Amino acid sequence: MQPDLSALDATLGDGADGYLVDADGTDSTQRYLSGFDAPDPFVTCYTPDGVHLLVSGLEYGRAKKDARADTVSRLADYDYRERVSEAGQVAGRAAVVADFLAERAVGSVAVPARFPLGTADGLREAGVTVDVDDGDAVTRIRAVKTSEEVEYVRRAQRANERAMAAAESVIESATVVEGVLHRDGDPLTSEAVRREIELTLLREGCALDETIVACGADAADPHDRGSGPLRADEPIVVDIFPRDKGTRYHADMTRTFLKGTPDSTLREWFDLTDEARRAGLDALEPGVTGEAVHGAVCDVYEAAGVPTLRTNPGAETGFIHSTGHGVGLDVHELPRIAPDGDELEPGNVVTIEPGLYDPDVGGVRIEDLVVVTEDGYENLTDYPVELVV
Structure with missing residues (x-):
């Protein structure tokens, strides 16, 4: 099933470069945007140019095969273990997500209201603008079924x-x-x-x-x-x-x-x-x-x-x-x-x-x-x- 996500472009407008989700596959917004299901949290970023995933090495092969994404990257591609060892689990992972976004020229993101606070704080410390999507755009898109x-x-x-x-x-x-x-x-x-x-x-x-x-x-x-x-x-x-x-x-x-x-x-x-x-x-x-x-x-x-x-x-x-x-x-x-x-x-x-x-x-x-x-x-x-x- 290929949803029409173009309505997200209007939500992004001039204020955000991408729409970011950090959740596991039981989260319906995550499932809808990525087309992927995993038991541990992973990152999906929607931009007008495509959908991009950041997953663990454990899920990489399956995500490449099953996800509805234009690109799939691994945490290891951004020195995940070293970053976590240096800065701790939350801050280290957030730094990896920030690099993942920077590689795609995403400097500002809209996020769902229940977005993880640790990830949001870490992204802001890295200079990424994080704003809550008060309109719950993905949920509204999901309301109209194909x-x-x-x-x-x-x-x-x-x-x-x-x-x-x-x-x-x-x-x-x-x-x-x-x-x-x-x-x-x-x-x-x-x-x-x-x-x-x-x-x-x-x-x-x-x-x-x-x-x-x-x-x-x-x-x-x-x-x-x-x-x-x-x-x-x-x-x-x-x-x-x-x-x-x-x-x-x-x-x-x-x-x-x-x-x-x-x-x-x-x-x-x-x-x-x-x-x-x-x-x-x-x-x-x-x-x-x-x-x-x-x-x-x-x-x-x-x-x-x-x-x-x-x-x-x-x-x-x-x-x-x-x-x-x-x-x-x-x-x-x-x-x-x-x-x-x-x-x-x-x-x-x-x-x-x-x-x-x-x-x-x-x-x-x-x-x-x-x-x-x-x-x-x-x-x-x-x-x-x-x-x-």
């Missing part, structure tokens, strides 16, 4: 759906003993369902750090991971956001399941949240703002008399979060579908995930993953929306 990136997300989402199906199947096949779900004679727990999800995703070539399987009052906290036995007649929020190991692009989806019979409030909440989801989807198109899409979701809830943060910023029950977020190399990235959401563009991949929460009732959330197109949107999620399993 067709290839959309396919990466789509592939991750297909794996995600198979994992969701595994979770639903386990819950559906459970027996109920004194109000608690059981499997093979033992209580069925959030942890057990998570294991089924994780095993499915591993087989699909995906990884994940966290998954939400939250029941009852636990589900009333949007980010409670859930723990312990699952209970009948209570909502079980399952939120899965895996990362494809090959492409490193994420997917994201939430469904709410219930084994048994929902009470009238829970049924009303589920139907209302599904209506809010559809309203958010209907509002999606190029040129509309994330704020407007969020507003369409709030309109549904507020018309039903349900609290939202728009009507009550201090609300602790009801719709107490934003409608969605971008998904790509990070599971939470731009654009925001929220009160401060900017104008949407074709290629934005976003979630629409309304929900309602109250410890006395539990929680309900339904989340689809979609891509904004030239004339509307395409829903990348192909999974039914049903409460009772």
Whole structure:
């Protein structure tokens, strides 16, 4: 995948010769600019003339083969060990980076807000001007996906759906003993369902750090991971956001399941949240703002008399979060579908995930993953929306 980085030229303008990143391959800005993944920090410098990498000797051969770079240099090319021995690890390495930049006539750089302070101080001591990119330019470029990136997300989402199906199947096949779900004679727990999800995703070539399987009052906290036995007649929020190991692009989806019979409030909440989801989807198109899409979701809830943060910023029950977020190399990235959401563009991949929460009732959330197109949107999620399993 070859991204168009020309928009960085405008960020550099007259104030910087290059855009510099010093991070390992798990950093999404680093991964996007370099096309390379390494477990230890390495340096990428973007200039209007090309992308240049500075890596350890251990990574040099692989970087030459795999990186999306015009040049690849080694730390040893700049007497790295001698410099570190003389000046210490941080200052010595910064001096090497300064020489790497000088060789490319880069005397001033823009850097991400989370750039290492030690490297920044060392570069400044060496006479390099270092300014923070307040506009987060690379993240904004990443927000508009190429067709290839959309396919990466789509592939991750297909794996995600198979994992969701595994979770639903386990819950559906459970027996109920004194109000608690059981499997093979033992209580069925959030942890057990998570294991089924994780095993499915591993087989699909995906990884994940966290998954939400939250029941009852636990589900009333949007980010409670859930723990312990699952209970009948209570909502079980399952939120899965895996990362494809090959492409490193994420997917994201939430469904709410219930084994048994929902009470009238829970049924009303589920139907209302599904209506809010559809309203958010209907509002999606190029040129509309994330704020407007969020507003369409709030309109549904507020018309039903349900609290939202728009009507009550201090609300602790009801719709107490934003409608969605971008998904790509990070599971939470731009654009925001929220009160401060900017104008949407074709290629934005976003979630629409309304929900309602109250410890006395539990929680309900339904989340689809979609891509904004030239004339509307395409829903990348192909999974039914049903409460009772």
